[in-house]
Amino acid sequence: MKIRIGLGSCGIAAGALKVMEVLKTELDSHNLKLEIQQTGCIGMCHNEPLLDIIEDNGQTFTYGKITEKIIIAIIKQHVLEGKLVEKHLVNSCANPNDFLAEQVRVALRNCGIIDPEQIGHYIDRGGYEALKKAITMSSEGIIEEIKTSGLRGRGGAGFPTWFKWNATRNNPGEIKHIVCNADEGDPGAFMDRSVLESDPHSVLEGMAIAGYAIGAAEGIIYCRAEYPLAIRRLEIAIKQAKEKGLLGSNILGSPFAFDIRIKQGAGAFVCGEETALIASLEGERGMPRLKPPFPAQSGYWGEPTNINNVETFANVPWIIAEGGKAFAAMGSQTSKGTKVFALAGKINRGGLVEVPMGLSLKDVIYKIGGGIKENRNFKAVQLGGPSGGCIPAALLDTPVEYESITATGAIMGSGGMVVMDETTCMVDVARFFLDFTQKESCGKCVQCRIGTKRMLEILERICNGEGQPGDIELLHEIALKVGEGSLCGLGQSAPNPVLTTIRYFQEEYEAHINEKKCPAMQCKALITYRIDPDKCKSCSICAKKCPVNCIKGEKKKPYVIDQNECIKCGNCMEVCPTKFNAVIVE
Amino acid sequence: MLCKCEKEDQNQAADSPDLSMLDEVLDEYRSQAGSLVTVLQKAQDLYGYLPLTILRHIAEEMNIKPAQVYGVATFYTQFRLTPVGKYIIHLCQGTACHVNSSEPIETALIQELKIKPGETTPDKLFTLTNVACLGCCSLAPVMMINGQAYGPLNPNKAVSIVKDFYAGEQQASEGGENA
Ligand SMILES: Cc1cc2nc3c(=O)[nH]c(=O)nc-3n(C[C@H](O)[C@H](O)[C@H](O)COP(=O)(O)O)c2cc1C
Ligand code: SF4
Ligand code: SF4
Ligand code: SF4
Ligand code: FES
Ligand code: FES
Numbered sequence: 001m002k003i004r005i006g007l008g009s010c011g012i013a014a015g016a017l018k019v020m021e022v023l024k025t026e027l028d029s030h031n032l033k034l035e036i037q038q039t040g041c042i043g044m045c046h047n048e049p050l051l052d053i054i055e056d057n058g059q060t061f062t063y064g065k066i067t068e069k070i071i072i073a074i075i076k077q078h079v080l081e082g083k084l085v086e087k088h089l090v091n092s093c094a095n096p097n098d099f100l101a102e103q104v105r106v107a108l109r110n111c112g113i114i115d116p117e118q119i120g121h122y123i124d125r126g127g128y129e130a131l132k133k134a135i136t137m138s139s140e141g142i143i144e145e146i147k148t149s150g151l152r153g154r155g156g157a158g159f160p161t162w163f164k165w166n167a168t169r170n171n172p173g174e175i176k177h178i179v180c181n182a183d184e185g186d187p188g189a190f191m192d193r194s195v196l197e198s199d200p201h202s203v204l205e206g207m208a209i210a211g212y213a214i215g216a217a218e219g220i221i222y223c224r225a226e227y228p229l230a231i232r233r234l235e236i237a238i239k240q241a242k243e244k245g246l247l248g249s250n251i252l253g254s255p256f257a258f259d260i261r262i263k264q265g266a267g268a269f270v271c272g273e274e275t276a277l278i279a280s281l282e283g284e285r286g287m288p289r290l291k292p293p294f295p296a297q298s299g300y301w302g303e304p305t306n307i308n309n310v311e312t313f314a315n316v317p318w319i320i321a322e323g324g325k326a327f328a329a330m331g332s333q334t335s336k337g338t339k340v341f342a343l344a345g346k347i348n349r350g351g352l353v354e355v356p357m358g359l360s361l362k363d364v365i366y367k368i369g370g371g372i373k374e375n376r377n378f379k380a381v382q383l384g385g386p387s388g389g390c391i392p393a394a395l396l397d398t399p400v401e402y403e404s405i406t407a408t409g410a411i412m413g414s415g416g417m418v419v420m421d422e423t424t425c426m427v428d429v430a431r432f433f434l435d436f437t438q439k440e441s442c443g444k445c446v447q448c449r450i451g452t453k454r455m456l457e458i459l460e461r462i463c464n465g466e467g468q469p470g471d472i473e474l475l476h477e478i479a480l481k482v483g484e485g486s487l488c489g490l491g492q493s494a495p496n497p498v499l500t501t502i503r504y505f506q507e508e509y510e511a512h513i514n515e516k517k518c519p520a521m522q523c524k525a526l527i528t529y530r531i532d533p534d535k536c537k538s539c540s541i542c543a544k545k546c547p548v549n550c551i552k553g554e555k556k557k558p559y560v561i562d563q564n565e566c567i568k569c570g571n572c573m574e575v576c577p578t579k580f581n582a583v584i585v586e
Numbered sequence: 587m588l589c590k591c592e593k594e595d596q597n598q599a600a601d602s603p604d605l606s607m608l609d610e611v612l613d614e615y616r617s618q619a620g621s622l623v624t625v626l627q628k629a630q631d632l633y634g635y636l637p638l639t640i641l642r643h644i645a646e647e648m649n650i651k652p653a654q655v656y657g658v659a660t661f662y663t664q665f666r667l668t669p670v671g672k673y674i675i676h677l678c679q680g681t682a683c684h685v686n687s688s689e690p691i692e693t694a695l696i697q698e699l700k701i702k703p704g705e706t707t708p709d710k711l712f713t714l715t716n717v718a719c720l721g722c723c724s725l726a727p728v729m730m731i732n733g734q735a736y737g738p739l740n741p742n743k744a745v746s747i748v749k750d751f752y753a754g755e756q757q758a759s760e761g762g763e764n765a
Contacts (some may be wrong), residue, residue, distance in 0.1 A: 013735030015721040044726030052641055185717030188681030225627070226717070265621055269718075283622035285661040286672035301620075329621045344682035344723035351724060382681060432684050436718065442661075524689075545693040547741035567697065569690030569741040 001079065004052040006112060008041035008197050009229050014048035019066050023051070026075050032077070040198020042112025043352030044099055047090050053078055063096075064090035067353050104330065104370045106156075106338045107314040110199035110353045116233050119240040122201040128246050130317035134209045139169060142213040147326030148318070150336030154273075155181055155309030156387065156414050158335070158402040167296040168306040169214045177213050177305040178219040179295075180313055182230070182275060185269040186385030187436060189416030191340040193309035194352050196223070196230035199314070200237035204260055205488055206313030208247065209320055211258040214306055215375070217460035219260040222277055224265060236265055246460075269386070273488050274299075274307045276442065287442045288488035309414065311340055332358030335401035339412070345382075345419035346373045353417075355400065357578075362396040365419060376421040380504070384413025386433045386440075387493035389500030391425060409500040411493065425522035426505040427512055430552040431459040433497035437490060448491030451482035455498060467513035470504060521585050524568045528575045528586055531572075533558035535582035542572035542583065560583075592723040605634050605643050612647045616754070622650060622658055626665055636667040666759060671706045673751055676730040677744075680719030688727035692716070694741035712748065712757060 007016050020036070027034055044050060047064030051074070054060050061084065063074060063502035070088050078082045081393065091097040105111075114121035122128070134142055143407075168176060180203060184192040196203060207219040224232055238260055241247040249257040263281055270276050271285060271286035274295050280286035281300055299305025315337060328336045335357035341364065344350045348370035355364060361381060365371070372378050380390040389410030391398065398404050399581075405412045420429065438452040453476045455478050458471050479495030486492045511517045518526040531542075534557035543551040543559060550566050555560030560570070573583040611628045615621040625644055630636055636659055643650040659665045679688055696702060699712055708711040709761065720728050725737030729744060736747055 009720075010722040010724065013720070013725055013728070045722070048724070084656070107679070115658070185718075186681075187679070188718065188723060190721040193721050217653065227721070264627060266627065266663050267664035280623060281620060283620040283624075283658070285658055292621065329733075342723065348689050350682075385681065416681065418685060420685055424685050432681070479712070526724075545742050547745045549692075549699050567690055567693040567741070569694060571690075571742055572742060574740075 001034055001056055002037060002054050004037045004039050004054060006041055006048065006050040007038045008194060010045050011048045011050065012493070013063070014094040015443055016049040018257045019049045020070065022071050026071055030080070032075070032167060037115050038117070039113060040116050041194045041352060043095070043108065043194065044090065045351035046349045051239070053344060058094055061089060062091035063088045067288040074315050075549045086187060086192065089476050098370070102363070103354050104338050104356050105354050106318050107195060107202070107311050107340050108352065109318065110202065110432055111194060111352070112517055114199065117236050119201060119237065119244060122199070126321065127317070128205055129239065130320035131205050131208050131246065132207050132252055133253060134212055134320050135256050139213045140216065141170065142209065142320065143430050145320060145324045149313065149319045149327035150331070151315055151319060151327065152335065153309055154311035154315070154339065154414065155412065156189070156384070158412060161312055164296055164306055164308070165210060165213055167294070168304045169174055171304040173304045175303050175414070175544050176216040177303060178207050178214065178216045179277065179281070179298045179300065179305055179307040180219065180221040180310060181221040181272060181274070181307055182221055183265050183272040183277065184224055184414065185272040186414055186416040186573050187310055188344055188385060188418050190416055191342050191352060191415045192386050193227050193230050195310050195314050195509060197233055200234045201241065202314040202317055203310055204237055204241055206316035207318050208251070208258050208262060210308065210313065211257055216306070217257050217259065217385060219258065219522065220281060220300070221260065222265055223262055225264040231262060231264065231469065250527065270442045270488070270490050273490060276488070277307065278305065278506070285565065287444050290487060304448070306344065311415070323336065330356045330360065332399060332401045334403050339400060339415060341415045341417045343417050343419070344368050345402065346418040346421040346424070348373055356390050357401045358399045360397050361391065364400065364417070371421065372419065372421050376423065378419070379418045379422050379424055380426065382418040382420065382429070384411035384418070385416045386437045386488060387411055387496055388413045389496045390429065391500070402484055406457065411496065423520050423522065425518050425520035426501040426508050427459065430498045430501045430521050431463055434459055434494070436547055441490060445485060445487050445491055447482045447485030448494065451478050451485070452494050454478055455482070455495070459498070462509065462512045463523045465512070465516040465523070469513065471513055472506065472509055475502065527568060528563060529561055529568060529572060530584050531561055531568065532582050532584055532586060535580055537580050537582070539577065541577065545571050545575045547571060593629055599740070600704070603637050603640055605640070610641065610645070616648055617627050619641065620657065622648065623662070626659055630665060635669050638667070655707045671710050673711060674713045674715065676717045676720065676728070677703070677713055677749070678720045679716045682719070682722065682723035683727040686726040690740055690741045691727055691744045692727070694745050695748065698745045711752065
């Protein structure tokens with residue numbers, strides 16, 4: 001029997017390190033010598049911290065939301081007496097969890113299973129077999145295999161991967177480069193981070209195969225500095241791969257040489273754009289430039305460079321090992337294979353999800369995600385982050401595949417999927433994304449730099465109850481100009497969140513502008529919290545919980561909110577006992 | 587550019603940084619083309635922020651125009667040109683946190699600390715910064731203080747966590763005085 005604990009960033013944030021400590025002391029106190037293995041994320045973020053008990057026959061039992069008390073129970077009942085602690089069991093072979101059962105794991109094949117800091121674990125699960133196979137193939141053969149698989153870039157645009165590889169390979173140049181884009185800028189997405197933290201070797205192996213196919217001797221991983229754990233695990237993985245002769249010169253005894261190094265980003269969303277990323281790699285301000293020439297023609301130091309996303313690379317070893325046909329057998333007509341999503345927002349079971357392309361949004365949100373928190377009504381799902389859009393309930397049957405998602409006005413993006421319910425204000429969401437893009441615009445193009453600012457001003461005034469007739473039309477007009485006049489994807493797609501919310505939720509805009517009302521009760525300027533004097537029983541709970549102490553009152557008299565001080569956080573409404581329900585929002 | 591730096595430099599004269607701390611880094615990267623971002627990152631690790639004297643030193647040593655160094659340092663949000671507090675509060679304003687009401691948390695923290703995001707309290711204890719997604723969206727809304735994540739928050743919890751840090755500091759300093 002062994003015990004496994006999920007130590008991804010989000011497990012750690014939920015307290016997994018503490019769990020590890022308690023577990024060790026508990027085992028010691030029972031004089032039990034069990035192996036404790038660390039692992040990355042299985043993706044069940046909503047159940048973190050997680051703990052697996054793996055029996056000698058391989059059966060795995062996963063316990064969730066672990067606390068000190070639960071550990072003690074697990075050791076006493078499960079480990080010592082062999083009885084399951086049913087109440088906290090979240091997954092077992094006999095009783096598979098819906099969240100995991102509906103998934104198909106290719107890119108995440110090892111996540112939450114292996115110890116990412118031990119290359120042996122990766123190799124035991126077939127790791128580096130694909131590289132072994134690849135160096136016996138011709139580079140055309142590899143590119144052909146990728147073409148058969150139908151793999152498209154997972155970084156957002158969905159460009160066929162084989163095409164970029166082929167172009168980089170055929171373009172003239174002595175030296176060529178492979179770059180892995182691990183800048184993951186979408187604020188609300190963490191697929192790439194989880195892959196790097198949980199299975200770094202799959203990315204290294206994918207890069208090495210690409211290097212062989214293209215004729216590059218060096219790979220660079222451009223990783224967000226905000227991901228310290230991912231960087232640390234990558235460093236360990238690179239070192240171990242070198243020791244085993246899987247990176248470096250004479251890989252696996254062949255003449256093929258390939259090295260990988262890490263470069264940390266410095267916090268700029270636009271550096272996810274490939275030409276900006278290259279500028280940043282060269283130590284410059286990360287500002288995009290006009291394409292062509294494409295990086296495949298003239299990239300890092302002017303040499304042919306192939307840039308792919310983390311998830312794209314993680315799929316490559318699987319494709320080479322299992323064959324392009326097996327990958328193409330999954331998914332839909334135009335979008336092959338699987339896609340990883342980071343499911344978050346007002347969802348019951350948030351986390352990391354990998355599904356075959358073509359599954360409907362509804363299945364992802366309801367079957368896997370378990371529907372909306374607190375039984376509220378679904379309003380929209382946001383795909384593609386600041387470059388994407390909000391898809392309404394009426395379109396929930398849309399399959400997740402590049403073309404169908406684009407047809408809704410959103411984009412597939414890199415995999416951020418944020419679910420919104422009736423308490424989310426769509427005008428506020430548009431404002432939120434515009435605020436983001438406006439701050440992240442590099443400033444090179446007038447339309448992007450000034451246009452997003454003007455759009456943000458309009459959205460801010462609508463949210464403040466100062467919207468004017470004609471604002472919606474004006475937003476439309478500027479949006480088109482910004483889209484047309486921008487050099488890179490940031491500006492070109494910045495209007496998407498605004499355009500999709502206008503398209504599907506125009507009545508919400510109109511309520512803000514014409515009636516000065518926020519139907520979702522979110523826009524601070526348009527709502528007030530008030531205590532109903534007839535219902536208030538002067539229990540003082542709200543006054544104690546008000547973060548700015550602006551509720552005053554005394555015994556037997558109804559409490560009153562000082563409207564000048566109130567920050568409209570809604571805390572009072574939440575804490576006022578349901579039997580009184582004295583706080584009202586208007 | 588010079589005149590502006592010189593003026594600001596006078597304010598910084600009080601804690602003029604030890605330039606030699608950077609020697610090792612400069613020796614390693616001086617000859618590597620394209621390593622400016624990396625050098626700035628290492629310098630910030632060493633000094634906690636990037637004082638203008640350091641920027642000028644890097645420019646001189648790496649033979650890059652000061653304006654270019656300054657340009658790069660101000661382009662990326664990771665680089666700070668002013669000192670930070672002992673506790674850096676990274677308040678998540680990513681999409682998942684936003685839809686789970688992270689804004690009132692910001693307002694509450696602003697009222698409690700009496701500083702705006704990007705600023706540091708006068709006692710140099712807290713720096714408040716907004717970040718986009720800490721990657722623990724299922725704990726949304728989240729903040730991170732010196733590497734430790736807290737969530738799910740509400741304004742009240744956030745304020746009381748900060749107050750706990752503050753109380754801990756006061757106790758430590760009182761304890762120190764008694765000892
Ligand atoms: C503003 C902007 C931000 C981007 N951010 C990312 C990112 O964080 N990660 C990523 O893989 N691709 C990002 N991209 C897409 C990349 O430019 C590029 O298309 C991608 O890395 C190519 O890899 P793929 O073909 O494997 O998808 C971004 C593009 C734009 C315009
Ligand atoms: S579109 Fe915006 S981000 Fe892109 S190059 Fe132009 S100004 Fe910069
Ligand atoms: S909404 Fe928040 S700030 Fe306003 S009275 Fe209620 S608890 Fe206090
Ligand atoms: S919690 Fe409700 S009942 Fe109690 S004092 Fe506040 S408003 Fe009145
Ligand atoms: S389980 Fe690690 S990302 Fe959530
Ligand atoms: S959006 Fe806040 S942690 Fe992801």
